[in-house]
Amino acid sequence: MNPKPYPRRSVWPRWAGALLLAAGGAFAQTPNPSFTLVGHIERFALAPPGEGVAAMTVRGIPVTLPRHLLVTLPGQYLTPQDLFRGPLGGPVQASSGLALADAPPPRVPFEAELQGNIVGGRYIAGVARISQGALHVGSGFIQQIDPATGELRIGPLGGADGARVRLNDPKGIYGQANGAGAKAALPLDQRFSLDPDNSPVHARTGFPVCVPRGVADPLCPAGNRPPSAAARRYTCGAVPAEPLAPALAGCDPRRPAPLREGDHVAYAGMLAAAPGGGFVVAAHGLEAELGIYTSPGAEPVYLYIEEALMGTLGEEFPTLTQEETTRVRVVGFTTDPTRPVEVRLIDSGRNEAGTSLTGPAGLTPSNGPQFGRFRNTWPAKDNARAVRRDMLARVVGSPNAKLPNGLTSGLYVSPIGEYIGPEATRFGLPGYQPPVPFENFCFLEKGGGTVETAAGPVPVGRLAPFPESGHAQAQLVGASNARACDAPN
Structure with a gap:
């Protein structure tokens, strides 16, 4: 992942297409x-062969999901065929x-976000996300923990039974x-x-947390929390991260x-009908209000x-x-604010080296308020970047090792x-919003690589049909971007 010079998207100058059009005037x-x-x-x-891979109706409008489109779920990418498994x-x-038109229909509706x-x-989609409510979230205190079922009761302390x-x-x-x-x-x-592959169940710092399977659970050891119930900020290591x-x-x-009774958590997930009535939240993410750090350099x-x-x-x-x-x-x-964090844009499954936004120096995490936070905004009007599928963050100097229990050290990848x-x-010219330039999306325009699905590895190609922007030079611009997508850096 050593960053190398990245060819700017302006290898096809922004004015070139307009100049050719003005000279020839032959393109729509x-x-x-x-x-x-x-x-x-x-x-x-x-959908039938040749018409894309699937058709979905949202807000009364039928939308084509093209072949090779991957649908973003809360914790994974799936093909439309996988959703029908x-x-x-x-x-x-x-x-x-x-x-809703399925027989039987889902007890709780599912939500899609389609962009195209x-x-x-x-209507041809280039981006598709499915959840049971992307903005749905719950929060409260852990009232009870059932180690046999792994179920948490979450609500007010000392009040009625919660979620x-x-x-x-x-x-x-x-x-x-x-x-x-x-x-x-x-x-x-x-x-x-x-x-x-990441840590969606974590403390506010990113340190993973767990639901004990019993009083003595070696995979979720009680010794990883201080004896005092009030101690919720500490370093899991021999050297403190800060006083x-x-x-x-x-x-x-x-x-x-x-996790312990009395911890405050926020959770996101789908409602699953419980035997005997009511619902259980099947959580794909949980964040505990804990400040757990690791020792510097460890x-x-x-x-x-x-x-x-x-x-x-x-x-x-024009x-x-x-x-x-x-x-x-x-x-x-x-969890270690002493080490910088490199941020890269990558295409999982096809070009996982991608583009380094920070270079080897990385971003310096905060050593003041919100100790351990890293953040940055790279400015607009900078056309050096082709559009990617994922963002990767890694702690500089960490080997990014996969641990035997499934956790990963020093690495996080997010769509x-x-x-x-x-x-x-x-406004009013031409009377609708401009097209999304999907020709600039490396993973859609060029395809390539494979993705793991329920049926095994699936090759990923260019979307068909493609949600074209309508630009006369889109094919040339797309070819320029495709070179940038695979360039070493």
């Missing part, structure tokens, strides 16, 4: 309108169980596995499970810290990305005035949470 310059739909999944079906996997079924362009009278929350954890990294012991009696939808985070003797940073070290967004630039149209941006922003936290498309600056 009609921008395709963009769209964003967020709402319940009304219909969802696999059902909650527990298996062969492709006639119904996904996610649409209208091409030839068809029932179980981690949707098929591998049992953070507690009882989905199919183990008494937890197996309530099957959880593995399509919406937590991310097994207000004293070292905890005997704490093993290779293991997560156990391994393992943990971090996570809280926010990742990226601008998409745009294509120039008839369209628009505001474009390539602004990139990251916010995250690390880009928001793509910022161009916006019209002269």
